[in-house]
Amino acid sequence: MPTRPSHHHAGPLAAPLPDEPATLLGNLTPTQFMRRYWQKKPLLIRQAIPDLTAPVSRDELFELADDEDVESRLITHFRKSWAMEHGPFAPDELPSVKKRDWTLLVQGVNLHDDRARALLNRFRFLPDARVDDLMISYATDGGGVGAHFDSYDVFLLQVHGKRRWRIGAQRDLTLKEGLPLKVLQHFEADEEWLLEPGDMLYLPPHIAHEGVAEGECMTCSIGFRAPSESELSSQFLYHLAERMDDGSEPGSKGAARYRDPAQPPVSHPAQLPPMLVERVGSILANVQWNEKDVSSFLGTYLSEPKSNVVFAPPRRPLDESGFIERAKQIGVKLDRKTVLLYDKRFYFMNGEQILMPTKARKWLTELADKRYLEAKRFVTLSDETSMTALLHEWYCAGWIQVDASA
Known part of the structure; x- marks a missing residue:
């Protein structure tokens, strides 16, 4: 679907600096917000983004929901009965927009539209490694997903119409049984607000909340990754095992086989041997x-694209010299689906670990932090042949773009 280019330059679409008061955060600085509210307590921000329009229109959202590469869900509460279906949804499979009590949820809109990616960029005062995605919820009058709680932080940004939010810091998180979605059995609201376009509500994990559309509305949910301890542990051990030798080199790490030369004969063959x-x-x-192993794991794991992410290589890719000349004129930017992280040793690009020469590190760090490199910066970089070769390789894979909008 056609998209408008995102804007990465400093200004209203850029993330606020740590000690810069931000309209986005109710004139708090990011430092103040993180210290007072992050993972601690809710915050309502009126007109966090004044004069805001939805990053995609209703019809464009419906078009995304019809794409098999996009994760979407339809939640209905017709005749007071909850139902949920997974997409894709053909246009005639969605209920009429004139019918009450239904919601369409479209995940990862930032992966498919530059305007949504630009909106997500405003929240880059938080680490990229913690950001999950920007989901858009479309609802008709009365639509919602029931009273529930999330296990992660979320910013709920109203972008069209009105939605009434009720929240409560209750301890009883028992869920209603037999429903296709998680709805709280006993929801008790402590506070209630009506949000209009530009208003935003921040909720830390496990704050119960319920949002109900008053008329047709659209809400952006900026969600954050919060892997469980068991998920991190299992994935880390798998990461370690992958990097141990496959046994082809005798004597190398991980190559030794199990041995039991002192094992006696047994009369109970099914018993697990204590010696084993x-x-x-x-x-x-x-x-x-060590710390290096943990950092390597987190960089590759947290930059790994989701299973439904597909990169689109350029239809007519420039050769390396043509790519360099073009980048010298207009710069390069990361594709909206690309995740580029780094630590003090390595860079991690879409699940791959990369070691760069010291001279090239400042360029790649700038590309990671800004998500673009200006043309004038690329001119001085163009003498680093190993760097330009790698960037051209990423360009051919669709991971970065040469684009005037950068």
Whole structure:
């Protein structure tokens, strides 16, 4: 679907600086917001983004919901009965916009539209590694998803129409049984507000909330990743195991095989041998890791694209020299689906770990933090052949773009 280019320059669409009062945060600085509210308590911000229009229109959102590469859900509450379906949805599969009590949720709109990506960029006072996506909820009058709680932080930004929010810091998080979505059994609201376009509500994890559309409305939800301890542990151990030798080199790390030369004969063959348990326990006790291993895991894991993300290479890619000349004129920018993270040793691009020469690090750091490199910066970079070759490779893969809008 056609998109308007995003704007990355400093100004109203840029993320506020840590100690710069921001309209987005109710004239708090990001430092004040993080210290007082982040993961602590809710905050209502009237006119966080004045004169805001929805990043996509209703028809464009419906078009996205018809795309098999886009995650979408339809939630209805007809005759007081909850139902949920997963997309894609053909236009005639959605209820009439004149019918009450239904909601369309479209995940990851920032992956498919530059305007949504630009809106998400405003929240880059928070680490990219923690950001999940920008979801858009379209609802007809009375539409909502029921009283619920999330296990992650969320900014609820009203972009069209009005939605009434009720929230409560209740301890009883029991869910109603037999429903296709998580709805609280006993919701008790402490506060209530009507949000209009430009208004925003921040909620930390586990604050119960219910949003109901008053007339047709659209809400952007900026959500954040909060992996469970078990997910992080299992993925990290898998990451370690992948990097151990496959056993082809005798004597190398991970290559040794299990041995039990002292195993006696058994009369109970189905019993787990105590010697096996003890020996494997000692092997696992010797598994070690350090801060470098943890950082490497997090960089690759948190930059890995979701399974439904597909990059679009340029239809007629420029050769390397043509790419360099074009970039010298208009610069380069990260594709809206690309995640580029870094630590003090490595860069992590869409799940891959990259070691760069020291001279090239400042350029790649700037590209990661700004999501673009200006043309004048690329002119001085063009002498670094290893860097330009890598950037051209990413360009051919659709990970970065040469684009005048950068």
